[in-house]
Amino acid sequence: MYSEKVMDHFTNPRNVGEIPDADAVGEVGNAKCGDIMKIYMKIEDGIIVDTKFQTFGCASAIATSSMATELIKGKSVEEALELSNKAVVEALDGLPPAKVHCSVLAEEAVKAAIVDYYKKIGKDTTELEKQCNGCCASCSAHEHEHATHEE
Amino acid sequence: MSHEQKNRFVYADNAATTSVHPVVLAKMMPLFGEVLGNPSSLHAKGREAKKYIDDARSKIAGILGCEAKEIYFTGCGSESDNWAIKGAVKAYLDRHDKDTCHVITTKIEHHAVLHTCKALEKQGIKVTYLPVDENAMVNPDDVVKAIQEDTALVAIMYANNEVGTVEPIKEITKRVKEVNEKILVFTDAVQAVGHLPINVKDLGVDMLAFSGHKFRAPKGVGGLYVKSGVVVKTLIEGGGQEKGKRGGTENMPGIVGMAEALAIANEEMQDDNARLAMLRDDLIRRLLEIPHSRLTGHPTKRLPGTASFTFEYIEGESLLLMLDMMGICASTGSACSSKSLEPSHVLLAMGLPHEIAHGSLRLTLSHETTQADVDYIVESVKKVIERLREISPLGRQ
Numbered sequence: 001m002y003s004e005k006v007m008d009h010f011t012n013p014r015n016v017g018e019i020p021d022a023d024a025v026g027e028v029g030n031a032k033c034g035d036i037m038k039i040y041m042k043i044e045d046g047i048i049v050d051t052k053f054q055t056f057g058c059a060s061a062i063a064t065s066s067m068a069t070e071l072i073k074g075k076s077v078e079e080a081l082e083l084s085n086k087a088v089v090e091a092l093d094g095l096p097p098a099k100v101h102c103s104v105l106a107e108e109a110v111k112a113a114i115v116d117y118y119k120k121i122g123k124d125t126t127e128l129e130k131q132c133n134g135c136c137a138s139c140s141a142h143e144h145e146h147a148t149h150e151e
Numbered sequence: 152m153s154h155e156q157k158n159r160f161v162y163a164d165n166a167a168t169t170s171v172h173p174v175v176l177a178k179m180m181p182l183f184g185e186v187l188g189n190p191s192s193l194h195a196k197g198r199e200a201k202k203y204i205d206d207a208r209s210k211i212a213g214i215l216g217c218e219a220k221e222i223y224f225t226g227c228g229s230e231s232d233n234w235a236i237k238g239a240v241k242a243y244l245d246r247h248d249k250d251t252c253h254v255i256t257t258k259i260e261h262h263a264v265l266h267t268c269k270a271l272e273k274q275g276i277k278v279t280y281l282p283v284d285e286n287a288m289v290n291p292d293d294v295v296k297a298i299q300e301d302t303a304l305v306a307i308m309y310a311n312n313e314v315g316t317v318e319p320i321k322e323i324t325k326r327v328k329e330v331n332e333k334i335l336v337f338t339d340a341v342q343a344v345g346h347l348p349i350n351v352k353d354l355g356v357d358m359l360a361f362s363g364h365k366f367r368a369p370k371g372v373g374g375l376y377v378k379s380g381v382v383v384k385t386l387i388e389g390g391g392q393e394k395g396k397r398g399g400t401e402n403m404p405g406i407v408g409m410a411e412a413l414a415i416a417n418e419e420m421q422d423d424n425a426r427l428a429m430l431r432d433d434l435i436r437r438l439l440e441i442p443h444s445r446l447t448g449h450p451t452k453r454l455p456g457t458a459s460f461t462f463e464y465i466e467g468e469s470l471l472l473m474l475d476m477m478g479i480c481a482s483t484g485s486a487c488s489s490k491s492l493e494p495s496h497v498l499l500a501m502g503l504p505h506e507i508a509h510g511s512l513r514l515t516l517s518h519e520t521t522q523a524d525v526d527y528i529v530e531s532v533k534k535v536i537e538r539l540r541e542i543s544p545l546g547r548q
Contacts, residue, residue, distance in 0.1 A: 007472075011473070027544065031509075032504070032505040033505075034485065037544075058468035059472050061466070098492075
């Protein structure tokens with residue numbers, strides 16, 4: 001069902017934990033849907049020098065969280081904004097079709113954290129927040145993402 | 152973790168299916184070879200095959216406390232459920248020359264019953280889905296209150312497959328019959344036959360479904376008890392097998408295997424159910440030591456091998472896969488393990504919120520389960536939950 005890479009990132013997730021003095025924190029999902037991801041970033045000169053995550057969810061949610069942190073670590077904030085759920089899925093050698101929606105969680109968590117960071121440094125986030133509200137408020141919103149991001 | 156532990160294997164998913172008992176397999180083997188006849192054939196080989204089926208039918212009837220002619224063989228438990236429900240409704244409509252009637256069932260039935268009822272609703276049949284209490288127990292008063300003038304059938308499971316709660320079928324049947332003795336009572340006893348002593352006459356039900364692979368017979372064979380005099384329309388038309396009630400060449404080796412398996416299960420039940428329940432209770436007691444855990448299903452009125460739980464702040468599929476890697480086969484009602492993205496309908500019907508239902512675990516033991524197996528399960532579940540909670544953002548606030 002899952003690729004070896006998914007199982008590897010699920011059983012040995014990279015970058016698990018909290019950053020107490022993080023420059024950016026993003027949390028998306030909700031317990032009712034069965035998945036929540038919280039991501040922390042340490043940002044220096046526009047570069048994500050460290051990132052950690054905590055995820056409540058199934059194996060694909062945990063694996064995509066782990067992979068997303070690996071993909072953005074050392075990248076600029078702008079590069080991290082470009083991270084798509086598709087890229088995360090590809091880096092994991094694919095996910096079963098019913099599980100692709102889980103990867104959206106990671107993309108949205110990264111965006112939510114960057115919105116948080118931009119707000120802190122006084123940058124306009126209107127456009128960004130339009131793209132993503134940073135929190136799927138209900139399962140129906142979640143279903144919507146499922147539909148729009150899966151193709 | 153030691154090397155030895157890594158190689159340990161514990162099968163704790165016996166409510167999903169069981170292994171074929173070696174004695175059952177030995178009994179079946181010649182039936183795939185020398186006993187080659189079609190039971191419907193008139194020649195010697197046909198008569199020989201027929202005799203095997205007749206003997207198996209008598210054996211099962213003896214154990215369930217009915218007459219041989221009241222036992223019909225099917226392809227699986229789901230077929231028995233479909234047949235009982237659709238057949239009873241069709242017979243009622245024909246008899247009353249009507250195009251609708253009423254069926255009473257519950258919110259916690261197996262999908263073979265629930266989806267059959269949903270399909271009937273699309274055809275205009277009225278269905279009441281009764282609620283259950285927090286232990287998944289059906290209240291007989293609710294059943295009685297739901298009865299309408301045109302209620303044709305009450306279909307309530309004997310024991311729940313997800314949480315193990317054993318329903319008061321005898322009382323429900325008695326109460327229904329007091330209101331209207333013509334209302335048929337059907338019980339899906341797929342999880343109970345071979346695990347609890349069952350006498351259909353004592354229960355008073357009109358129909359009872361069972362499935363061989365839940366009690367160490369092979370997959371692909373089931374049965375339906377239909378009380379003498381009860382009319383159920385045929386679901387599978389064919390060449391007159393099962394007294395014209397169920398077409399299709401009989402799965403003779405499977406039927407013989409099912410009878411043998413039930414006889415063995417019946418003996419083991421008497422000798423070993425007390426030990427099994429003790430193991431189950433030990434497992435329950437020790438897993439409830441985990442903070443934010445709860446038992447699901449009735450604390451005492453439950454199947455002897457079924458232990459089911461929810462653990463907050465973790466998700467069931469993750470738990471299941473990590474246990475799998477430690478050699479433990481279990482089951483969960485989490486949304487991520489299903490195709491629907493909805494958590495278990497049983498846990499929701501019991502009033503559990505979605506976020507808790509996502510973290511469910513079912514462990515179903517067998518007569519082969521040992522204390523060492525239980526020890527290993529407890530140790531592994533504790534480790535995995537601790538690990539998943541370390542990863543989770545919940546539960547530490």
